[in-house]
Structures are given as C-alpha cells and as structure tokens.
Amino acid sequence: MEWIRGETIGFGTFSTVSLASPSNNDSGEFPPLMAVKSADSYGAASLVNEKSVLDKLGDKCDEIVRCFGDDRTVENGEEMHNLFLEYASRGSLESYIKSLGGEGLPESTVRLHTGSVLRGLRHIHANGVAHCDLKLGNILLFGDGAVKIADFGLAKRIGEVTALDEGVQIRGTPLYMAPEAVNDNEYGSEGDVWALGCAVVEMFSGKTAWSFKEGSNFMSLLIRIGVGEELPMIPEKLSEQGRDFLSKCFVKDPKKRWTAEMLLHHPFVAVDLDHDGLVEEGLVLNLKTEEVSTSPRCPFEFPDWVSVSSGSQTIDSAEDRVASLATDSIPDWSVTNSWITVR
Numbered sequence: 608m609e610w611i612r613g614e615t616i617g618f619g620t621f622s623t624v625s626l627a628s629p630s631n632n633d634s635g636e637f638p639p640l641m642a643v644k645s646a647d648s649y650g651a652a653s654l655v656n657e658k659s660v661l662d663k664l665g666d667k668c669d670e671i672v673r674c675f676g677d678d679r680t681v682e683n684g685e686e687m688h689n690l691f692l693e694y695a696s697r698g699s700l701e702s703y704i705k706s707l708g709g710e711g712l713p714e715s716t717v718r719l720h721t722g723s724v725l726r727g728l729r730h731i732h733a734n735g736v737a738h739c740d741l742k743l744g745n746i747l748l749f750g751d752g753a754v755k756i757a758d759f760g761l762a763k764r765i766g767e768v769t770a771l772d773e774g775v776q777i778r779g780t781p782l783y784m785a786p787e788a789v790n791d792n793e794y795g796s797e798g799d800v801w802a803l804g805c806a807v808v809e810m811f812s813g814k815t816a817w818s819f820k821e822g823s824n825f826m827s828l829l830i831r832i833g834v835g836e837e838l839p840m841i842p843e844k845l846s847e848q849g850r851d852f853l854s855k856c857f858v859k860d861p862k863k864r865w866t867a868e869m870l871l872h873h874p875f876v877a878v879d880l881d882h883d884g885l886v887e888e889g890l891v892l893n894l895k896t897e898e899v900s901t902s903p904r905c906p907f908e909f910p911d912w913v914s915v916s917s918g919s920q921t922i923d924s925a926e927d928r929v930a931s932l933a934t935d936s937i938p939d940w941s942v943t944n945s946w947i948t949v950r
C-alpha cells in the first residue's frame with residue numbers, strides 16, 4: 608500500500624502514532640483514514656509482537672482495534688516499522704476523561720464501556736492471550752461512542768515465558784498491576800481483570816484506583832499492592848451493583864478472581880442501560896448486552912468455570928520480590944501520565 612503520513616496524534620513509550628491515508632485506494636481495501644503506529648529499530652520488537660497478536664485475534668471482535676497490516680519505510684535516513692490500525696477519532700479514554708477536568712463519566716456510560724472492554728477481554732483470553740497493559744490510555748474511543756482495546760505491544764500468550772518474564776521486570780503500568788504480578792512476576796488473564804477493575808474506578812471517579820502522591824515512594828505502592836490486605840479504592844458513589852462488580856475484580860488471589868466471561872454475566876454490565884444519559888452525551892450506542900442473570904456469589908457458582916493460569920515461576924517471598932523490583936534500576940516514577948513502562 609502506498610500511503611501518506613498525516614499529523615501526529617499520540618506518543619507511546621517506543622512509538623509515535625500519526626494519521627495515515629492510502630494514496631491510491633481504488634480497491635477500497637483500506638479505510639480512507641487510519642492510525643499508523645511507527646517505531647524505529649528500538650521499538651520495532653513491540654510492534655512485531657503487537658502485529659502477531661492482532662493477527663492471532665483476527666477481526667471478528669468489534670471491541671478490539673483492527674489492524675490493516677504493516678510495512679517498513681526509511682524516513683530521514685532511519686528505518687521505521689509501521690503498523691496500520693483502525694483510527695479512533697476521539698483518542699483514548701484517558702485523554703477523554705482528562706478533558707472533563709478530573710470528573711469521571713456517568714455510571715451508565717461506565718457500565719456500557721465496561722461491557723465492551725469485557726467482550727474484548729473475553730475474546731483475547733479465549734484465544735490464549737493476556738493483554739498485560741490494560742489501562743485507560745489503551746482503551747480507544749470512537750466517533751460513535753464505541754470503545755475498543757488497543758496497544759498489544761506487551762501482550763503475551765498465556766503460559767509462555769518470554770525474555771521479559773525472566774529476571775526482575777515490570778510489564779505494564781504499576782498503578783494497574785495485579786498483586787501476583789508484583790509478588791511473583793505472574794502475568795495472565797487474571798491480571799487483565801484486576802486492571803479492568805482499576806480502569807472502571809478511574810472511568811467513574813476520574814481518579815486512579817490507588818491514591819498515590821506525586822513524588823512518593825514507588826516501593827510503598829508496590830508493597831500496598833502486593834503485600835497485606837489493602838485493596839484499590841472502590842468509589843462510594845458507585846451503585847451497589849458497581850461496588851459488587853469491583854469486589855469481584857479486586858480479589859487478591861488470582862485463582863479466586865472472576866474471569867471476563869463470568870463478569871459479563873454480572874448485573875453491572877448485563878442490564879438494560881439508562882439510554883437517556885448516553886443520548887445527552889451525544890453518543891450513538893452500539894448496545895450489546897449479555898443475558899441478564901443474578902449475580903453469582905462466588906466463582907464456583909459458574910459450572911463451566913475454568914481458571915487459566917499464566918504458568919509457574921520460582922516464587923520468592925512477596926517482600927523479597929518487591930524489594931528486588933525497587934532496587935532494580937527503576938525510572939523516576941510519578942503519577943499517571945508519566946509512568947514509564949519497563950519492557
């Protein structure tokens with residue numbers, strides 16, 4: 608495909624995202640406007656991983672951003688790897704919520720978006736993949752109000768041990784890390800569910816699920832996540848159903864945490880939504896809800912529930928693991944946007 612690069616619309620750790628349009632699209636094979644994620648040789652591995660995961664996931668799930676292929680170009684004497692993606696005209700949920708001035712979204716919208724992300728996660732997990740970096744910055748908002756999961760640069764096949772899993776590494780964003788990732792370096796489908804809970808809190812309250820003062824100690828956050836009984840904040844103003852939903856995501860033991868499939872049957876997402884609030888927001892909705900059922904009280908009430916484990920690791924004590932993370936060369940951590948993903 609011959610294509611033209613347009614304006615820059617986003618920056619990631621290793622890539623720049625800009626608009627792209629095909630210069631000759633007579634066949635109509637590509638949309639007239641796409642997002643192109645470009646990385647130099649340093650970030651290329653992440654794009655190669657993202658492309659292979661997106662190929663594996665296919666284009667059957669409406670809640671996962673579509674990929675139209677990749678290519679390489681030489682720009683200013685440098686080889687660039689480019690990945691062509693469906694363009695989300697309203698950017699990420701993170702930037703959208705920031706534009707609301709710290710206010711969160713109405714609960715009816717949060718329920719809708721949560722249902723969409725869950726359908727995406729169910730598809731990802733059913734294909735044996737864990738996203739490993741779910742956060743509002745990686746949930747994209749489209750012109751019709753739909754949301755889709757993006758950024759599969761850190762995604763991994765469940766159970767597979769990659770170079771990233773060896774040694775002391777952090778995959779993803781600390782504020783969304785699940786206890787088993789902090790303690791045991793375990794990243795699987797269960798960790799995505801924990802991260803979804805953190806994203807739901809942030810969507811509703813406009814604040815991160817863990818309170819964390821800028822400049823405060825990174826290790827203290829890891830200890831709070833990994834050790835002890837403290838859980839992320841569950842907003843008081845959220846409905847009973849919403850609070851119950853979050854309590855199923857924020858289960859410290861990954862084996863007891865609900866799966867995406869189970870959560871799709873929770874009444875928080877499997878209900879008739881308040882259409883009025885959404886119409887007021889100008890969102891044209893693509894309503895898809897699961898069959899409503901009563902909320903099971905525990906995972907074992909699901910007859911066909913199967914826990915997908917991410918493989919075993921040599922387990923140090925939680926304290927040892929947190930200490931080793933904190934003594935490995937950790938960047939200058941601060942809150943939200945400036946969190947650095949260590950790959």
Ligand SMILES: Nc1ncnc2c1ncn2[C@@H]1O[C@H](COP(=O)(O)OP(=O)(O)OP(=O)(O)O)[C@@H](O)[C@H]1O
Nearest residue numbers: 617618619620621622624642692693694695699758
């Ligand atoms: N398909 C898209 N449509 C519109 N904007 C996009 C798209 N993909 C990415 N962006 C924008 O670019 C930003 C960076 O993209 P992305 O998170 O995929 O890059 P990354 O290098 O993998 O970043 P990260 O640091 O999160 O790993 C996103 O937060 C979003 O604002």
